[in-house]
Amino acid sequence: MRSDRLATSPSVSLPSQPKPEPGRETRKPKQSSWLSRSGKNQPQWNAVGASSFVFLSGGMSLAWGAGFAAHSRHRERLTRTQHMQICWFGAALLGAMVSAVLTHRTPQRPLYVSSILSIISIFAAKQILELGLCVASTIPKKSILSIISIIFAANKILAKKVLKKTYKTIDSGMQ
Amino acid sequence: MECNKSIYRTNTKAANLSLGIRFIASLTQLLSLQIFSCCLVLVCGILFLALPEQPDAIIAARYLDGFANGLIFVPTMSTLGELSVCEMRGVLAASVEQFSYNFGILILLFYTSIWNCDWNATLVADQVHGLLSILYGVVGLGLALTLCVESPVYLLLRHNEQAAVMALRHLQRPSMVTCETFLQLDEHKRYVVAHRDLSWHRSIQRSLVPLLKLSVHRALCVLSLTPLVWSAVTAAAVKLTPQYHTWPYAVFGLLRWLGCSCVVFLMDSAGRKKPSLFGTFAGGAFAIVFATLFETTPHLISALSILLSFQFFSGVAHAASAVYLTEAFPLRLKPYCVALIFAIEQLLRIGLSLFTPTNQQIVIYFYTLGGISMAFFLLGIFCLPETKLTTLAQAHNKIRTWFNEDF
Numbered sequence: 354m355r356s357d358r359l360a361t362s363p364s365v366s367l368p369s370q371p372k373p374e375p376g377r378e379t380r381k382p383k384q385s386s387w388l389s390r391s392g393k394n395q396p397q398w399n400a401v402g403a404s405s406f407v408f409l410s411g412g413m414s415l416a417w418g419a420g421f422a423a424h425s426r427h428r429e430r431l432t433r434t435q436h437m438q439i440c441w442f443g444a445a446l447l448g449a450m451v452s453a454v455l456t457h458r459t460p461q462r463p464l465y466v467s468s469i470l471s472i473i474s475i476f477a478a479k480q481i482l483e484l485g486l487c488v489a490s491t492i493p494k495k496s497i498l499s500i501i502s503i504i505f506a507a508n509k510i511l512a513k514k515v516l517k518k519t520y521k522t523i524d525s526g527m528q
Numbered sequence: 529m530e531c532n533k534s535i536y537r538t539n540t541k542a543a544n545l546s547l548g549i550r551f552i553a554s555l556t557q558l559l560s561l562q563i564f565s566c567c568l569v570l571v572c573g574i575l576f577l578a579l580p581e582q583p584d585a586i587i588a589a590r591y592l593d594g595f596a597n598g599l600i601f602v603p604t605m606s607t608l609g610e611l612s613v614c615e616m617r618g619v620l621a622a623s624v625e626q627f628s629y630n631f632g633i634l635i636l637l638f639y640t641s642i643w644n645c646d647w648n649a650t651l652v653a654d655q656v657h658g659l660l661s662i663l664y665g666v667v668g669l670g671l672a673l674t675l676c677v678e679s680p681v682y683l684l685l686r687h688n689e690q691a692a693v694m695a696l697r698h699l700q701r702p703s704m705v706t707c708e709t710f711l712q713l714d715e716h717k718r719y720v721v722a723h724r725d726l727s728w729h730r731s732i733q734r735s736l737v738p739l740l741k742l743s744v745h746r747a748l749c750v751l752s753l754t755p756l757v758w759s760a761v762t763a764a765a766v767k768l769t770p771q772y773h774t775w776p777y778a779v780f781g782l783l784r785w786l787g788c789s790c791v792v793f794l795m796d797s798a799g800r801k802k803p804s805l806f807g808t809f810a811g812g813a814f815a816i817v818f819a820t821l822f823e824t825t826p827h828l829i830s831a832l833s834i835l836l837s838f839q840f841f842s843g844v845a846h847a848a849s850a851v852y853l854t855e856a857f858p859l860r861l862k863p864y865c866v867a868l869i870f871a872i873e874q875l876l877r878i879g880l881s882l883f884t885p886t887n888q889q890i891v892i893y894f895y896t897l898g899g900i901s902m903a904f905f906l907l908g909i910f911c912l913p914e915t916k917l918t919t920l921a922q923a924h925n926k927i928r929t930w931f932n933e934d935f
Contacts (some may be wrong), residue, residue, distance in 0.1 A: 360819055396699050399675040408628035408629055411597035421758055444591045448600075449599075449602050453601055453602050453866070456606055457560075492809070
């Protein structure tokens with residue numbers, strides 16, 4: 354089932370299917386019990402389950418912002434300053450603006466194996482960065498600058514080489 | 529022979545190159561909005577749990593949570609109608625949006641009232657918020673990583689028909705390609721073809737009327753839970769019991785959630801129009817009654833009970849607004865229009881939380897709220913369409929006309 358779900362790539366061959374009759378214009382819903390219908394359409398609920406969990410935390414924050422957080426240690430601050438109240442709404446506005454541009458442009462469903470790989474690689478990169486910072490704090494500033502300039506130079510040379518190679522491969526491929 | 533070898537070598541190089549490109553492409557897919565906002569909620573929970581004493585950390589956590597909500601709201605609401613079959617669309621949209629928001633409100637009010645009962649717990653109440661947020665983040669992340677399905681309309685817009693069939697297959701159980709799948713695909717294709725050829729100014733023209741109708745409906749939804757309503761609750765309850773932070777809060781949240789959950793599962797049988805009209809009428813009447821009681825009588829217990837039942841009817845009235853939001857707009861402008869409605873809601877909330885109200889202002893607020901609800905009820909009889917058991921295109925056509933004959 355799980356591996357089946359992975360295989361959304363177009364390389365999967367479909368069994369031959371009966372074509373729908375062209376005359377039929379609209380689908381008429383079948384008469385069936387509510388339970389069997391909801392059982393059949395369960396995956397549709399699961400597909401948006403993540404967002405309903407985010408909305409749960411959003412509802413909590415809404416009530417928080419409306420003033421119902423009487424338990425909070427920051428109750429005084431909430432009533433006295435507006436920043437605490439407004440910040441959720443402002444950020445939500447910003448998020449909606451960003452996602453209006455991204456919807457129908459980015460895929461919703463990630464390729465998860467690769468995304469897990471990339472998460473691991475990000476963690477590894479972060480570790481390396483921290484190590485680098487630890488080392489850097491022991492070295493005086495001038496040498497850090499020189500090291501950075503050396504790295505940049507090396508990068509430039511490498512990039513040129515890689516570019517040349519790719520051009521070569523593309524050229525040979527064309528031939 | 530040599531020529532063959534060199535071709536082989538270049539082929540492997542090209543293969544390596546394409547592998548690298550694929551890896552970079554998969555890195556960009558980390559930016560999947562669902563996963564990103566679940567991670568944001570998770571970080572928000574951690575901040576709440578770890579630093580409950582520092583106001584800066586709480587502000588940062590609230591920023592993150594709001595950003596996550598805004599990010600996920602638009603794609604969810606614009607693809608919900610495409611994911612579901614038409615006889616489940618109402619239940620799905622209403623339960624994902626309104627039901628979840630109201631349940632979140634219930635949870636916060638519930639643990640607030642428990643924590644105010646002089647219960648000496650070692651956990652600060654903000655830390656409970658953090659724990660719950662972490663839980664939501666983790667569960668949501670799990671769901672987004674495993675069970676999330678791409679919208680078939682998105683795939684059809686990219687001319688990827690085979691993947692669309694696969695997505696449709698995963699959206700119904702048992703997950704097999706049947707005749708029904710192809711009928712659904714046909715319907716989506718007709719929808720995409722009808723809406724892809726619309727020019728920009730045609731689609732803007734088509735989305736103006738739904739924008740107006742929905743912004744009023746959603747604004748009413750916002751007005752039913754504001755700092756003003758909170759101060760009305762406390763002003764009515766503070767003279768009744770010394771522990772006014774306890775049971776009125778729990779009943780408030782419970783009634784709001786109950787009102788919503790009563791109608792959410794009727795969205796596809798009773799329809800969208802009847803519950804919202806009934807709810808707005810009853811809610812408006814209760815708001816006016818509350819305003820008169822609050823202004824005149826010293827019997828604040830009746831005012832409080834009227835206010836609590838007002839919450840019940842506002843839960844009833846606004847369950848359908850989420851359903852209308854998913855099906856109102858033309859395909860090309862859908863995300864922008866949904867984002868605009870959401871932005872209007874947030875601006876209204878910001879505007880209402882900018883001042884601290886007096887008792888007189890509360891009375892005026894409830895009179896206006898009742899008046900707007902009544903006006904919406906009267907206009908809604910003619911203007912709100914009944915869109916149960918229709919396809920997305922038909923529903924859009926019903927909403928975009930000024931007057932409907934669905935009585």
